[in-house]
Every structure is written in C-alpha cells, then in structure tokens.
Amino acid sequence: MTAQPIVPGDLFARAQTIAGLRTLADFLETNPAVPVREYGAEYTVFPRADDDPTERAEIDRIAAALGETVTDDTGRGGHYRVSKTFGRITYSAVHVSARQQAAHQAHMSYAPAFHIGDTAAA
Numbered sequence: 001m002t003a004q005p006i007v008p009g010d011l012f013a014r015a016q017t018i019a020g021l022r023t024l025a026d027f028l029e030t031n032p033a034v035p036v037r038e039y040g041a042e043y044t045v046f047p048r049a050d051d052d053p054t055e056r057a058e059i060d061r062i063a064a065a066l067g068e069t070v071t072d073d074t075g076r077g078g079h080y081r082v083s084k085t086f087g088r089i090t091y092s093a094v095h096v097s098a099r100q101q102a103a104h105q106a107h108m109s110y111a112p113a114f115h116i117g118d119t120a121a122a
Contacts, residue, residue: 040088047095055095056080062093074100 028036047058063070063082070082080095 037088040085040090042090042092044092044094047093052095052097059093059095066091077103 028034045062047055049055049058059070059080059082066082066084068082068084070080072080074080074097077100079100080097081092083090083092085091
C-alpha cells in the first residue's frame with residue numbers, strides 16, 4: 001500500500017487546522033463562561049480518491065497511525081471507518097463506497113418532489 005502524496009495545499013490546510021484547534025483550546029481554557037458540548041465533539045475526515053480501493057487503503061493507513069482497528073460495515077450498507085477518542089474529542093476517518101454514494105444520490109433525487117405545505121396559512 002502506498003501513501004497518498006501530500007501536496008502543498010494540504011500542508012497549508014493542516015497547519016491552519018492545527019493552529020485553529022490550539023487557538024480554540026486556549027480560548028476555551030481562558031473563558032470558562034463559554035460553554036462546550038457536554039459529550040464532546042467529533043472531527044471527521046473523508047479520503048479524497050477516485051476509487052474505493054484507494055480510499056479504503058487511506059483509511060487503513062490512518063488506522064495504523066492511530067493504532068486502532070478499522071470497522072467495516074460495508075456488507076450491511078454502512079461505511080469503512082476508524083475512530084480514536086482523545087478525551088471527549090473523537091477523530092474519525094470514513095470511507096463511503098461509490099455504491100453507497102450513488103444510492104444516496106438516487107434517494108435524494110426524489111426530494112424535490114416532496115414539499116411540506118405551509119400549515120399556518122391553512
């Protein structure tokens with residue numbers, strides 16, 4: 001399995017994300033009156049590739065870096081994912097198969113046909 005190359009834009013986005021998380025943590029620590037979510041939060045990433053095997057390999061690579069095991073629910077129509085919790089913050093990497101994406105898009109293509117009327121006007 002080969003790692004996907006890191007491009008300069010990815011490095012910039014990574015540095016900005018890490019700096020933003022540190023700034024947020026510092027802000028929350030010095031401002032105890034500002035609420036946080038009681039049960040924490042989740043930071044989710046999705047691999048960017050053109051095919052399922054490459055995206056699954058990226059999830060496998062992330063799982064190895066996290067020291068966690070991949071959960072494969074694709075046989076039941078679910079996703080291929082890995083997660084690790086740091087305190088009350090969970091980092092997750094998720095692969096949604098092309099088949100599942102197509103099924104979702106097909107399902108959502110019917111959404112414009114359904115409108116809930118304005119019951120206040122009735």
